[in-house]
Amino acid sequence: MPLLPNLFRTEYGKMVAVLVRSFGFSHVEEAEDLVSDTFALAAETWGMKGIPENPTGWLYTVAKNNARDRLRRKGHFSNRILPNLKQDHPLTEMPEPDFSPESFQDSQLRMIFTLCHPALNPEQQVALCLRILGGFGIDEIAAAFLTTKSTINKRLQRGKSRLREVLSSIELPPSSALNERLEAVLTTIYLLFNEGYHASVTPETFRRELCADAIRLALLLTTNKKTNLPQVNALLALMCFQTSRFDARSGTDGELILYARQDRSLWDERLIGQGRKFLTAATSGGHNGRYHLEAAIAFLHTKPTESPEKWPTILSLYNRLLQLHYSPVAALNRTYALSRVHGPEAAITEALKIDLKGHLWFHLLLADLYGQAEEKAKAKDHLNQSLVLTKNPATKRFIAAKIAAL
Amino acid sequence: MQDFMMLFRSEENPDFHPSPEELQAEIKLWETWIGGIAAQGKFGSSEALDFSGKILHANGTVTDGPYIELKEIVGGYILVKAEDFDDALQLAQGCPVLSVGGKVEIRPIMHFD
Structure with missing residues (x-):
């Protein structure tokens, strides 16, 4: 990414947050304008004079000077023009932003x-x-x-x-x-x-x-x-x-590659390692909530080889997750896990009960389960239903290929 | 949607001494049945009850055991949301207590408002 857009992405939010902290939330738009103006000035100046040695330092100094100028002008405005109007947070009294x-x-x-x-x-x-x-x-x-x-x-x-x-003002909530x-x-x-x-x-x-x-x-x-x-x-x-799994889950044409077919050498080992560290930190307190269950499921999916306990454990985690927090995606994933443990027929019965008609993945799941159960007509019917539920060309091609393969 | 409570009733079996594996398999059965209800977005809450218990009588005496005259005990309950009685009955299908000769009592929750 070129320098300036990259700096914008990393610095904009930080600078606005600091300015809002000194100005108070009522002046959030001024803070946003001020930072945008700073970047506009950077684009102009750096384009003409070249990139300064310390680009972020340049941005902070200019923003700070701009803030001071505005405070002065505002102070003038509120002293001369609004002498009797009480402002909640007159800008003149604000501490200087700390970058x-x-x-x-x-x-x-x-x-x-x-x-x-x-x-x-x-x-x-x-x-x-x-x-x-x-x-x-x-x-x-x-x-x-x-x-x-x-x-x-x-x-x-x-x-x-x-x-x-x-x-x-912007504060952390009380304990x-x-x-x-x-x-x-x-x-x-x-x-x-x-x-x-x-x-x-x-x-x-x-x-x-x-x-x-x-x-x-x-x-x-x-x-x-x-x-x-x-x-x-x-x-x-x-x-x-x-x-x-970001790199592994789409092909060169942007087509979707489902979990089972992913090239596992493309999985990012470094991120998996970091995830493990966070999971260890998460389980140190005996807390076991929604994100713990989801993280445990995601962790089992990072293992390149499948142990016989994998799917029963995932099913059990989804059963508990759904009791804590229902979501259609979790309901669908649970049904898939159930098919891996108890077979496609049992999963079809459960899938029909959850009834998420009109949900793309509901029809794709049923198509897959009917396909496994050798009920090709029903599988095709659900693939056709899913085809109209997506506008994404890569997904459309993916479904069309499945229909052709039946 | 209406709230229902299901009570799991079964006869106490003094000869029931499950192995850890059997117990684990039993837990899985319950977990999957409840998970199926939760997957429909109809789960409220659920608890299992211990076999022990005490009963306080009107005359102030306290006796042991959760069962009074009947040999049947309530092993637990689940609160669910269902469209109507038929739907609640559908949800009760497959409850693991049925496979050991027990029964599920389904009662609508009364709301006073």
Whole structure:
């Protein structure tokens, strides 16, 4: 990636978080503008004069100077023009932004809890995290959610004004509320990750960035004693195990390669190793929640050879996971695991009970199970039903090839 | 959707001394049956009850054992969400207590509001 876009991705969210921490949340848009302006100036100046020796240092200095100028102008405005209007947080009294590594970490941590505030709906939380913490463009976010730029803009605006109503500064929640709020943060991070991992329409490179960003945010939570909790480590382990198969799961034409056919030498051993470390950290506290179960399942999938206990264990983990947290994907995966333990006929009975008609993977699963049970007509019927449920050309080709092979 | 409680009733069997493997197999059966209900998004909660118990009588005396006159005991319960009685009956099918001669009692939860 060229230097400036790369810096934008890594620095934008950090700088906005620090500025919002000094200005207060009511000035979030000014903070965003200020950082955007800084990058615009960098593009112009660096283009003419060449890249400075310390590009991030340059960005921080310019942003700090800009912030000071704005404070001065604002101060002028509020002293001369609004003498009798009480402002909650007059900009003139704000401390100077602190662009040190500790401050970046702490400000981003506060920011993620702020953006995952319970007053917002999950869609707003995810969009705000992508925009403000990840520095993703409106068009990129719109593409990821299959919607228009104006919808995303509205979602961001509504989210921000709702937050301005409920809070002024960005803080970590008090310890009494921390666990509950952390749940919301983890849900948002996992949504973000799944968007990157499972979305079939967005370009491959962008999906990788979404996954990387989700992992970055979860890592941020491990930097603070209060939030470095077992469930955070479990989610990190889960994301590392999943991401380890990124290179193996699509072919040269972007076609889907299912787990059983993946070239295992393409699995990322380094990520699997990191996932193991996080899983160990996660299980040290005796906590055993949703992400622990999902991480344990993902861990079993990282083993290149299959032991006879693999599928019974996975089935058992899915049985427990579904009791803690129902999701259609887990219900489908459980049914697949059941077919590996009890055979396709038993799994067909269970699949028909879960009844997720209209869900692409429900029909693909049933097609697979009927195929195994030698009921070709029914298998074909479900493949045809799944064909109309996807717009992704690679998935369409994948289904067409299955129909042809019957 | 309506809430139902299923009570698992079976006769106490004093000769039942399962091996660890049998116990493990028994747990798997229950886990899979409950997992099947959870996979339909209809699971509420569930607990198994120990065979021991104490009974407090109206006259203040306390006796041992969860069963009073009947030899039948409640081994556990599950709370589920179901469309109606028929759906709840469907969910009860395959309950492991049935394969050891027990029965499932299905009762709608009453809501006072």
